[in-house]
Amino acid sequence: MSEEKLPAAHAPAGTLDPFADPGLPEHEPRRTDIDEKAAKRAERQVSLLFVISMLATVGFIASYVTIDKYRIVDLFFFGKIGALNLALGVTLGIALFCIGAGAVHWARTLMTDEEIVQERHELKSSPEDREAGIREFQQGAADSGIGRRPLIRRTMIGAMALVPLSGVVLLRDLGPLPGNKLRHTFWGRKGPEGRTVIINENTGKPLKPDHIIKGSLTMAKPEGLNQETEDHQPNEHYLAEMGKAVILLVRLEPDEIKSKKQLEWSYQGIVAYSKICTHVGCPIGLYEQQTHHLLCPCHQSTFDLADDGAVVFGPAARSLPQLKITVNESTGFLEAVGDFAEPVGPSFWERG
Ligand code: FES
Structure with a gap:
């Protein structure tokens, strides 16, 4: 019987052609291994990276405290961008990058680079192996020079101790409590x-009832809420006010509207609801004409616009707030009457 060569997966153990063990290449010392001056220079470079990281963390905290969150800067190719976000991103990026770069540079230039053969073994180590592991770890720590190089040790500890402060200062955003700010929107600035x-x-034009077509979803805002103030300066409160005041207008058949209050707050079947989901505040934007359902794309909360904006599916716990509207007899424009009757958007502690 001729001897057939089996595929590797089916060959009995020990019958495959052995691979020649290429062995380890000859160890070549680095410059820092043989030149004490080069080692010192590398040590200073590593320390410098850790010091830059520390300075960047201090810069992060200083930016957070001093830069106005509404300040905008113009960055040529990137366009207009919030100065605070830019400063926080750049300083935190530098702080983390320098810690990483310092560690890599340290490992490549100063820690031992002797090649080591690690034999495979069973998952559970024997007590001897564990002891050997501890010895190797201690040897590695000794080889890294962390005991002999106090400058690196101290600056690294300083950099790593400061970096978490970036996260700690952000806790300041948990306060102060919003008070009445979340209870009122731009719609209510002229009184109840x-x-x-x-x-x-x-x-950007006023809406009339015949602009609201059945099956369409019209996004709207209050008159007077603009990106620029009257003297053409950027309106620093625009995004915060828009985030609360933005509404959706939908035309229903008046007899489709289920609640009396909802009918009274609508105009000839046109209803206005907050666009901000009551779950965690995503902007809602998907409308099913047949069912009158409004769907939030974030977690699929679904609101029935013909039934007081009630939640029919998903994690939202409250109906969408409705805005009372009417029409101005002389201009023919749709108008809101006062503010929302309840806070818009997601829950907060004192919502009640
Ligand atoms: S934010 Fe709308 S469902 Fe979660």
Whole structure:
């Protein structure tokens, strides 16, 4: 019977052609291994990286405390960007990068680079192996020179101790409590029955009832809420106010509306609801005309616009707040009457 060569997966143990063990290449000492001056220079470079990391962390904290969160800077190719976000990102990036770069440079230039053969063994180590492991660890620690190089040791500990402070200072954003700020929106600035013209968010023009077409979803904002102030300066409160005031207008058949209050707050079947999901505040934007359901893309909370904005599916715990609207008889524009009756958006402690 001729001897057939089996595929490797089926060959009996010990019958495969052995590979020649290439062995370890001859160890070549690095410059820092043989030149004490080069080693010192590398030590200073590593320490410098850790010091830069420390300075960057201090810069992060200083930026957080001193830069106005509404300040915008113009970065040519990147366009306009928040100065605070830019400063926090750059300083934190430098702090983390320098710790990583310092560690890599240290390992490549100063820690021992003797090649080691590690034999494979069973998962559970024998007591002797564990002892050997501890000895090797201690040997590695000794080889790294951490005991002999106090400059690196201290600067590394300093850099690593300071970096977590970046996270600690951000805790400041947990306070102060918002108080009344979340209870009022731009719609209510003229008082409880004050009227505000409803502006189409896309065109910037006032809306009339016949602009709201059945099956469409119209995003709108209050008149007077603009990106620029009247003297053409950037409106630093624009995003915060828009985040609370933005609404969606939908046209329903008046007889589809289930609740009396909802009907009274609508105009000829046009209803206005907050666009901000009551789960965790994503902007809602998917509308099913047949079911009158509004779907939040974040976690699929679904609200029934024909039933007071009630939650019919998903994690949201509260209905969407409705805004009372009417029409101005002389101009024909849709107007909001006062503010939302309840806070918009997700839960907060004192919402009640
Ligand atoms: S934010 Fe809308 S479902 Fe979670």
